[in-house]
Amino acid sequence: MKTFNYHSAKDVKEASKLASSNSAFLAGGMTTLPSMKLGLASYKDIIDIKRIKKLSGIKVSGKTVTIGATTKHAEVANSKEVKKAIPSLAALAEGIGDPQVRNRGTIGGSIANNDPAADYPSACIALNATIHTNNRKIDAEKFFRGMFETSLKSSEIIEAIEFDIPQKSSYQKLPNPASRYAIVGVYVAKHKTGINVGVTGAKSCVYNDKDLSGALSNNFSSSAIDNVKVSTSGMNSDIHASAEYRANMVKVFAKKAVDAC
Amino acid sequence: MQKVSLEVNGKKVTKEVPDHTTLSGLLRDILNLTGTHIGCDTSQCGACVVHVDGKSIKSCTALAVDLDGSKVTTIEGLASNGKLHPMQEAFKKMHGLQCGFCTPGMIMSAVDLLKNKKNPNDQEIRDWLEGNICRCTGYHNIVAAVKEAASKM
Ligand SMILES: Cc1cc2nc3c(=O)[nH]c(=O)nc-3n(C[C@H](O)[C@H](O)[C@H](O)COP(=O)(O)OP(=O)(O)OC[C@H]3O[C@@H](n4cnc5c(N)ncnc54)[C@H](O)[C@@H]3O)c2cc1C
Numbered sequence: 001m002k003t004f005n006y007h008s009a010k011d012v013k014e015a016s017k018l019a020s021s022n023s024a025f026l027a028g029g030m031t032t033l034p035s036m037k038l039g040l041a042s043y044k045d046i047i048d049i050k051r052i053k054k055l056s057g058i059k060v061s062g063k064t065v066t067i068g069a070t071t072k073h074a075e076v077a078n079s080k081e082v083k084k085a086i087p088s089l090a091a092l093a094e095g096i097g098d099p100q101v102r103n104r105g106t107i108g109g110s111i112a113n114n115d116p117a118a119d120y121p122s123a124c125i126a127l128n129a130t131i132h133t134n135n136r137k138i139d140a141e142k143f144f145r146g147m148f149e150t151s152l153k154s155s156e157i158i159e160a161i162e163f164d165i166p167q168k169s170s171y172q173k174l175p176n177p178a179s180r181y182a183i184v185g186v187y188v189a190k191h192k193t194g195i196n197v198g199v200t201g202a203k204s205c206v207y208n209d210k211d212l213s214g215a216l217s218n219n220f221s222s223s224a225i226d227n228v229k230v231s232t233s234g235m236n237s238d239i240h241a242s243a244e245y246r247a248n249m250v251k252v253f254a255k256k257a258v259d260a261c
Numbered sequence: 262m263q264k265v266s267l268e269v270n271g272k273k274v275t276k277e278v279p280d281h282t283t284l285s286g287l288l289r290d291i292l293n294l295t296g297t298h299i300g301c302d303t304s305q306c307g308a309c310v311v312h313v314d315g316k317s318i319k320s321c322t323a324l325a326v327d328l329d330g331s332k333v334t335t336i337e338g339l340a341s342n343g344k345l346h347p348m349q350e351a352f353k354k355m356h357g358l359q360c361g362f363c364t365p366g367m368i369m370s371a372v373d374l375l376k377n378k379k380n381p382n383d384q385e386i387r388d389w390l391e392g393n394i395c396r397c398t399g400y401h402n403i404v405a406a407v408k409e410a411a412s413k414m
């Protein structure tokens with residue numbers, strides 16, 4: 001790994017001031033450190049944000065669950081409050097990687113990275129998340145822009161993610177047997193205001209499948225999905241699964257999710 | 262350079278290290294604790310698992326400076342007064358190792374499992390050891406060893 005200057009920021013202001021086009025924030029480091037070792041990324045400055053207290057923690061109000069950016073996957077998975085308010089979200093966190101990844105990896109790092117196969121982005125879409133940064137609030141639908149691309153600016157820091165508590169929800173994924181990243185993951189959530197079907201792993205970026213949510217809003221049952229045709233257009237095709245297989249799995253896992261709601 | 266103070270296996274250590282030093286690098290190259298192994302060096306294989314403040318992590322993917330002030334336990338810190346830890350004893354008894362490369366990480370991970378769950382079943386053991394890869398594929402006896410240790414602890 002090439003060397004860099006390590007900084008531990010005491011607050012969000014300091015972290016944001018230190019940031020440049022040649023820096024990365026260090027949360028769990030589960031993506032940043034391996035990428036640097038593999039020579040896929042190099043930075044002049046690494047800005048550790050884990051000692052900023054206000055970025056970590058879980059708050060549940062009547063209608064929403066708000067999770068601080070540096071909250072670890074294991075903390076979300078084990079949180080009694082999250083399990084009660086949105087059990088599917090705690091279950092999603094429990095299914096990420098392995099225990100050691102969950103002991104370090106953070107929700108903020110996961111969504112900032114926007115890996116096309118990451119789990120949390122589908123939760124953000126399905127649960128109408130609002131991404132709170134140090135200078136604005138961003139709707140999840142506008143936040144995820146493309147493969148590893150978000151609408152964050154280089155000095156912008158995610159402070160927390162606020163999820164709507166749905167009436168019913170479930171996340172079901174076909175995991176890569178080695179890494180547990182989603183080959184396909186489908187998050188179905190039924191809100192008073194409508195239904196979302198967040199799909200990850202299938203395309204270059206997470207998306208809300210309007211055909212599936214449309215079918216489900218007429219009839220919230222897995223049989224309603226039988227007649228929906230999931231197109232292969234834009235589906236990833238790689239050593240793990242072909243586009244055709246992925247398209248079919250979107251349907252299969254959407255049905256599983258509806259049945260588990 | 263960064264000054265890092267840790268408690269490693271009960272002993273306080275303070276070292277000046279380059280900013281990009283990982284915990285595994287500090288343990289192996291500076292403190293000569295070579296029981297912590299490096300397989301992939303990119304957080305996939307689990308050979309480097311140690312405990313930091315009581316939780317298992319992959320030491321190849323944590324900066325030493327980031328853990329300043331923490332308590333670290335490595336495989337060398339498990340035995341006490343010359344007596345193997347029950348998990349080490351169980352791996353020996355049940356032949357939970359072949360070449361032994363993955364073993365320190367497997368054992369550190371499994372010890373953390375039993376802290377969270379006293380009597381895990383086979384599936385729970387396999388799920389927990391998801392991040393520990395055994396190149397010799399000796400998973401069957403590894404699971405048996407963890408069960409044996411659970412019955413003794
Ligand atoms: C073996 C392995 C298996 C995995 N399996 C899965 C899986 O099954 N599912 C899954 O979803 N993920 C998986 N992951 C990813 C992992 O869970 C982490 O979420 C991910 O690596 C990034 O989180 P982090 O906290 O480690 O971020 P870091 O590596 O610290 O940071 C990643 C990026 O995010 C930016 N960043 C971090 N925090 C913020 C913030 N608050 N504001 C703005 N930018 C920020 C950084 O600048 C950096 O560019 C896996 C990782 C590994 C190593």
Ligand code: FES
Binds near residue numbers: 306309322
């Ligand atoms: S060496 Fe750390 S996980 Fe492989």
Ligand code: FES
Binds near residue numbers: 360396397399
């Ligand atoms: S015993 Fe050889 S790698 Fe596990």
